[in-house]
Each structure stands twice: as structure tokens, then as C-alpha cells.
Amino acid sequence: MSVSLSRDGDVAVILIDNPPVNAASQAVRAGVVDTLATANADPAIAAIVIACAGKTFVAGADVREFGKPPVPPFLPDVVLSIENSAKPVVAAVHGTALGGGFEIALAAHARIAIEDASFGLPEVKLGIVPGAGGTQRLPRLAGMVTAIELAASGRRISAGEAQKLGVIDRIAEGGLIAAATAFARELAGKPLRRTGDLPVRPFDEQQAAAQIAAADKKARGQISPGEAARLVRLAADLRLSEGLARERAKFLELVGSEQAAALRYVFAAERAAGKIPGLEDVAPRAIGNVGVVGAGLMGAGIAVSFADAGYSVTVVERDQPSAEAGRSRVESLYDRMVKSGRIDAAGKAERLGRMNFFADRAALSGSDLVIEAVFDDLDVKRELFSALSGIVRPDAILATNTSYLDPDAIAEVVANPQRFVGLHFFSPANVMRLVEVVRTATVSPEVLATGLSVVKRLGKLGVVSGVCEGFIGNRIFTVYRQHCDFMLEEGALPHEIDAAMEAFGFPMGPYAVNDLAGLDISWARRKRNAATRDPSERYVVIADRLCEAGRFGQKTGKGYYSYADGRKTVDPEVTALIEAVSREGGHVRRSFGPDEIVERIMTAIVEEGRKILDEGIALRASDIDLVLINGYGYPAWRGGPMYQAGLAAADAQ
Ligand code: 3H9
Numbered sequence: 001m002s003v004s005l006s007r008d009g010d011v012a013v014i015l016i017d018n019p020p021v022n023a024a025s026q027a028v029r030a031g032v033v034d035t036l037a038t039a040n041a042d043p044a045i046a047a048i049v050i051a052c053a054g055k056t057f058v059a060g061a062d063v064r065e066f067g068k069p070p071v072p073p074f075l076p077d078v079v080l081s082i083e084n085s086a087k088p089v090v091a092a093v094h095g096t097a098l099g100g101g102f103e104i105a106l107a108a109h110a111r112i113a114i115e116d117a118s119f120g121l122p123e124v125k126l127g128i129v130p131g132a133g134g135t136q137r138l139p140r141l142a143g144m145v146t147a148i149e150l151a152a153s154g155r156r157i158s159a160g161e162a163q164k165l166g167v168i169d170r171i172a173e174g175g176l177i178a179a180a181t182a183f184a185r186e187l188a189g190k191p192l193r194r195t196g197d198l199p200v201r202p203f204d205e206q207q208a209a210a211q212i213a214a215a216d217k218k219a220r221g222q223i224s225p226g227e228a229a230r231l232v233r234l235a236a237d238l239r240l241s242e243g244l245a246r247e248r249a250k251f252l253e254l255v256g257s258e259q260a261a262a263l264r265y266v267f268a269a270e271r272a273a274g275k276i277p278g279l280e281d282v283a284p285r286a287i288g289n290v291g292v293v294g295a296g297l298m299g300a301g302i303a304v305s306f307a308d309a310g311y312s313v314t315v316v317e318r319d320q321p322s323a324e325a326g327r328s329r330v331e332s333l334y335d336r337m338v339k340s341g342r343i344d345a346a347g348k349a350e351r352l353g354r355m356n357f358f359a360d361r362a363a364l365s366g367s368d369l370v371i372e373a374v375f376d377d378l379d380v381k382r383e384l385f386s387a388l389s390g391i392v393r394p395d396a397i398l399a400t401n402t403s404y405l406d407p408d409a410i411a412e413v414v415a416n417p418q419r420f421v422g423l424h425f426f427s428p429a430n431v432m433r434l435v436e437v438v439r440t441a442t443v444s445p446e447v448l449a450t451g452l453s454v455v456k457r458l459g460k461l462g463v464v465s466g467v468c469e470g471f472i473g474n475r476i477f478t479v480y481r482q483h484c485d486f487m488l489e490e491g492a493l494p495h496e497i498d499a500a501m502e503a504f505g506f507p508m509g510p511y512a513v514n515d516l517a518g519l520d521i522s523w524a525r526r527k528r529n530a531a532t533r534d535p536s537e538r539y540v541v542i543a544d545r546l547c548e549a550g551r552f553g554q555k556t557g558k559g560y561y562s563y564a565d566g567r568k569t570v571d572p573e574v575t576a577l578i579e580a581v582s583r584e585g586g587h588v589r590r591s592f593g594p595d596e597i598v599e600r601i602m603t604a605i606v607e608e609g610r611k612i613l614d615e616g617i618a619l620r621a622s623d624i625d626l627v628l629i630n631g632y633g634y635p636a637w638r639g640g641p642m643y644q645a646g647l648a649a650a651d652a653q
Contacts (some may be wrong), residue, residue: 005035014048021054024101066128066260067256099122110187111167112180119157121150127263128251128254136196147235151232159171222259223257262638272622273620284450289312290369292316293371294317299326300333301427305430309457324357330355368396369454378406398414411440418443468612472617481510489587490592516553609647628641
């Protein structure tokens, strides 16, 4: 039985118990309707509580039912029967009330939650819009501007924020169900406050219109965020029943769309990525103290990620001034978060309170895990890990953040190399969600499992990669960039390639990204590798020529583009340089349309993806898609290159 009814005096408690996340499956929907009817028909019952067993409140509709013929009762009807209940219904929320779960709570007559509960409408991330009243009821409680923002972004809010916004009534002190029962009893016999009857408070029309336009723009081709925003806006103009009908129609239209299918694939892919054959029964180790060596941009971002997730962090730099500079870097990252409203001053102080900065590696002796983010040079890293082997506990996990070096060559100097793993963060590390968890030749299953579990606790997505140059992501990105350069040499210009990829859905084209990141680092790497380069391989010298001309990207005011007055503009000097390179190589320049550009790049990516799969570097095609989506801005609503090429369908669905 996934829904049961019990009685506490004159209060009926409807308990949903559908592990793992209490998704609103057909059995749950039918159970709620039945128990609600029973409670309403029972004269001894004065009020009703809806709560959940297990780790969370209802986490949404059952996504496994999407794409199949819907079976009644439908969630919007279940939600209406809650709102129309003659007796007061209190939603008692713990864990995450998401999507359909949040919609159930919104339709109740009151909401109480424990402090660490959270709420959200993540439907847009699945390529759909809320389909059980979320877009119509949320603005009636939270106000138009907040509701648009939440529905279009899928952002989750804490119980505290929900209370401030008027979305929930109380935070439970003591036991949740006992507090909810007492609350329900207070409401018994009083006039019911039905969310659907509330008016939408007056709001700034221009602001709402700007939010909708921004949602469309930010989505870069994904339909659902703008549609969700528009539906919320309609709540101010339409009666509830009309608004609900419009919402339902849009939900049904989008749930059958290609974008929704692709995003459901991504959802399943993310769950599959954490399941590693052979690790099913391996328990990860508990990690409390984390050491970070190097507090440059990458190290500071990594340290912040760990402190944000509640770890104690020991940051070590080579000398006192560098340690101080590291602390300032971390502080300025937090200042930015305070400025953007993501945390408050107390949050900053709390996080900094978990961090210590030292100029002596000996400070790492108590760490459970040490990750390095020092200069990406084999000798530098080998010296570090050899020294660390004599400092940290013999069982402490050691991790490298190298992007291009061979971690197995580093492992040679590590005492007990079964504890050595790669944790490849993407820059900026405190923002980017992807971490490649690199399976070194020597790593033990327990350490690999711990790496994955730590990454999950950081709120990031871990994807296991085998060892090869650049791992999954940079290896594919290198090929992607190579083919872009080939097109430059054959007749395309940087802004044409960037425009084609941006129209495809990338936030930035490859050359704009290069200008932002700086051209000098990869130039230095190319110079280091020049001696071992295969002379028969096609090599495009455009990037080298730009660097020779001092064009290192935005930081020097010029790279593939010119940034003379702060704006990115096409630079005739670069066009001339590219044309000269084409001439020298004997290429007759021709024009490239956006479709050809995209197709050429996709073909190259998929070909490299296949090799990566064949070599066993990636466990599944869907892992490759996740790396590109979360590390390189590939539009999630397209599913990923392997999915689009039909190579991933069986993987994660
Ligand atoms: C919706 O509600 C539409 C409505 O507006 C309208 C309807 C008419 N269904 O993530 P985890 C499974 S759209 C089915 O590892 P966590 C998941 O596959 C929905 N299954 O756990 C996995 O299974 P397995 C809106 C689901 O603790 C297991 O649960 N809701 C669903 O890290 C554990 O998942 C969402 O989009 C589901 N809805 O995180 C919420 N959700 O073990 C999506 C999860 O076999 N879910 N599973 O691989 C989440 O965000 C996270 O799962 C959650 C837990 C935060 C709940």
C-alpha cells in the first residue's frame, strides 16, 4: 500500500510511502483520492494531514510514466480534490517537495515544513511546465515576480525562504507530523483558505514582461522556461479553472516533445553516471577534513566548493604571501556571492570559519582527503605527491586535479597508490557542476567510490573517466577545437563559427571562450609538446600566430576578437592573419554556412566519442553527453551528441 490513513483523535493522517522519493505514481494518486474521500466522509474527522514516509515529501510526478499513456486519476484532479476538500488539509513537508509534490502542498489549505525542507518547480529542467496547478497557485501565494522566477528557473527554495515568501505557513518545532496534526486541529471548523481563491497581488507589468523575455533568452532554444513564465503571468488574467486548463494543455504538448524526451534522457543519464559496475556493494569512506594544495583560481574555487558543502578545509600554499593571497581570493569569491544575494554575511563568515590557510604542508597531516591544484607540470606534481606521501596519514586519499597529465605517472611516486585518484574540476570550480573522477590504474574501489560520493556531496556531478590525454572532456574538446581551426583555415571566420555554435545552443562559441580563458596557457602547452607532435598530423598555426602577436584574449584587449572599447568586435587584423595562413597552406578559402559548421563539429565530436567508448575511457555514451553538457555548455535540451547520433538510447533510458 503506497498510501495509508491513520487517525490521531479527530485528525486523519494520510501517509504516502512510495520509495525512493515518493513520486506521485498512479497508485499514489489513487491512494490520495481514496483516503481523502474516506477522511471527508468520516464524521469523527475534523481535519487532515498529508505527509510522507521515508527521506522526502513527494518529489514530483513519476517521470517513468511520462511518454506512456496517462492513467487516471490525473495529478491535477488529485490536487483539485485536495483544494476542494471540505475539511482543512495541512501538507507536512520534509525533504524536497518538487514539481507535483510542491503542487500538492500548494493546493493544501496550509503548509508546515521542517527547517531543512526545500521546495521547487523543476519541471522546466525536464523540458515541461508544471502540470498540476503550480503555475497558477504559486503566484497567488508568492507574488507574480517570485513565481515567474521560480517556475522559469526551477530554482529550489529553503523552508525559511518559503516562509518569508508566504509560500508556507510554519516551520515545525519538534516532530513534523505532531506539529502538523496540531496545526490541522487549529484549522478545524474555520473557513478554509483555498490557494486557488486568492487574488494575484498587483505587480509590476514591465518587470514581469522583462522576466519572460529574459527566460526565453537565457534558455537559448529550450522552450519550457519561457512557457512556464508565460503561464504564471496568465494567472493574473484568468480565472483559476481557465488558467489550469491552459497549463494542462501546455504540459501535455510539451511532455510529448523532443526536448522533453532529451531532457528525460539527461535526467536518467545523471542517475546512471553514479552507478559504476563493480562498486555496487562498496561503501564510500567518511570524509571530514579536506586539504587543498594551491590556492590559485582553481584551488580557491575547489576550496570554496568544499567549504560550501560543510567540509573543514585546510588550504596550503608555498609561502606566507601566497597563502594570504589565497585567502583574499577565497574571500573575494564569497564577496561576489554575498553581492549576488546567494549567501549573506553570516553565511560568508560561517564558511570562512571552516577554512584555514597555511604556508606549510605539514598542516595537511590530519586531512582525510588532499587534492592538489598546483601548476600542471609532471615534475611539480610528482615532487608534491612524493612529499605528501610522507606527511598525510597512510590511508588518506590523495587526488590530483590535473587536466592533461598522466595520473598514472604521478601515482608512481605515491606511497599506497591505491588511494590515489583524479578529481578533475572545471573552472570556475565553485560554479561548474562537472567533476571527472579519474580512475587511475592503481585506485581501489573504495577510494573511487569515495571520490564519487564526495563529488555528490559537493552538489556536483561526478562522471568516471579512464586515463587518456585530456580525459573525456578535454580530449573531445581538443578535437572540436581542431575542426574549428580547420574550418578557419579553409574559409570560415571566428565570428561565423561562434555564431553557429551559439545558435545551436552553446552559451558562447569556441573562440569567444578562448578569448575569455586566455590563449597563452594552451600556447605554452603546445610549445612544450612541439617536439613530440606527429609531423604528419594537420596543424593549424593561427592560434600560435595570434599569441606571437601578443593577442592573448580579453586580458590583453585582443585575441580572436578585439575588445578595444570593452565590446567584442571582429578585428580585420585577425581576418587578414587567417587569410594569410590559408594562403601559405595552399587552401582556397570558401564560405561555410551555420549548418555545415555545426555538422562538421558534431561529426568530429561523435567520432571521438565512439573511440572513447571503444577504448573504455567512458563507461557509457550517456557519460560523454553529461561531460559535454556540464563541462562545456552543450545544450542539455538536445540530449548531447551521442544521444543525437542515436548511440546512447539504450544507455540511460
Ligand atoms: C512533475 O512533477 C510534473 C508535474 O508538474 C505535473 C504532472 C501532471 N520519478 O536523484 P536520486 C528516482 S515532473 C521517478 O539519486 P537524491 C531516481 O531515478 C517531476 N523516479 O536521489 C533514482 O532511482 P534509481 C518533477 C524518480 O537523493 C532514485 O529516485 N520532479 C523521480 O540524490 C533516487 O534519485 C523532479 O524533477 C521521479 N520524479 O535526490 C524531481 N525522482 O535509484 C527529480 C527521482 O533507480 N528528482 N527518482 O536510479 C530529484 O531532483 C532528485 O531525485 C531528488 C532526490 C532531489 C528528489
